[in-house]
Amino acid sequence: DPEIKVIAYVRAPTDMYLSYAQQALKGNRYFPKPDSFHRPLDRFLSAWRDFPFVSEFRVRPFDRKRLAGGDVTEDFAGVLQELTGREIALPQTARNRSLSAEQMIVLQNLRRSVLPDHDGKLHPISGRYIRWFLQLNKVEMIGHKPALSGAACGAVAKINRGMVARLNALFPGVDMVLREGDATTWTCGADVADLLADSSPEIVSQLTSLMPHFSPELHQGMTAQARNALEALLSSDPERRRKQLRLTKQMLRDSDCVPAARVIRPKLLRVLAPD
Structure with a gap:
């Protein structure tokens, strides 16, 4: 039997x-x-x-x-x-590697503005950026580790x-414990930022400026805003910095932003080669 x-x-x-x-x-x-x-x-x-x-x-x-x-x-x-x-x-x-709080916000903005007609399925465009985010985070987390806000945590606790x-x-041996948060009624909107305990609008803006679907000027070359974003986002550790530059260069190439990708020199400690 x-x-x-x-x-x-x-x-x-x-x-x-x-x-x-x-x-x-x-x-x-x-x-x-x-x-x-x-x-x-x-x-x-x-x-x-x-x-x-x-x-x-x-x-x-x-x-x-x-x-x-x-x-x-x-x-x-x-x-x-x-x-x-x-x-x-x-x-x-x-x-499992997770997205940072800021990357979650950027991803929702991408789905809203670029892929509004593709709900319910993965898409090559979002997949490309998700891979870039996760690869960057494997080197060093870009942004805040995501955590639930007190209101969101309380709302989940209440219904469960x-x-x-x-x-x-x-099943007495399980002893499951809910994190109660600081609220029991969800009154926030549909923005993922409302779920998060902490996030940086500045990092959201920096990531956005490096993404061709938000910054189409990257098809002609690196913008001043993208240069500044790279300076701000990259690690201070030289080896990690090289890896992050290489990943960003590959993301731009995969997005057909070859002129922008060409000016990134991953083997150099400098962010960008001289003009």
């Missing part, structure tokens, strides 16, 4: 919501409002627990402070070893509070 053992990792909605909104913006100009982000985890898990042939069911919190080694892969390997009595080696995976109470009663 078949025997099924289920291991479920669950993440608190207040921890999950921001990454969910970020993923939504990659293919839409809209994101789910925090007061509509209800996750019926108790119902999903109960259905799995009651599924035919399930002989064992474990629910574990997706919380780095409570995971073995602070890593879900290591934690999962330990659970598998406990269940099977065999050591199972799993390859370590890189952590009953679910969390039921979940903890059904």
Whole structure:
């Protein structure tokens, strides 16, 4: 007879919501409002627990402070070893890279102004900029690490509070905790900036000035505004600076802004070659 053992990792909605909104913006100009982000985890898990042939069911919190080694892969390997009595080696995976708060704002502006008719799907234009953002962040985060505002956190907590109470009663070992924030009613608009605890309008402007779909003058060459943006955004570390310049040069080339790309010299410590 078949025997099924289920291991479920669950993440608190207040921890999950921001990454969910970020993923939504990659293919839409809209994101789910925090007061509509209800996750019926108790119902999903109960259905799995009651599924035919399930002989064992474990629910574990997706919380780095409570995971073995602070890593879900290591934690999962330990659970598998406990269940099977065999050591199972799993390859370590890189952590997901996220956009910065400012990059989220720029991405929404791009979806609104350049791709308003392409909601619900990825697009090569947005994909190109997302890759550039993530590659830059791998070198050094450009902008603020995204964090929920108190109002957004409170709105997510309010709509999920009953679910969390039921979940903890059904599966006592989970001990899920919601971050309550400082408000329970969402009154803000449809701007992703409203979700964020902190962001810099200056960095938003600097990123925008380097993106050809916002600054078409880059097709003729590097603008003074783009020069200043590079000076402000690049790392003070020489090696990181070279990598950031190389990535930006490639982004401009991929956007057919060859004249602008040509003046960037990644191998030099200077931002731009002399005119």
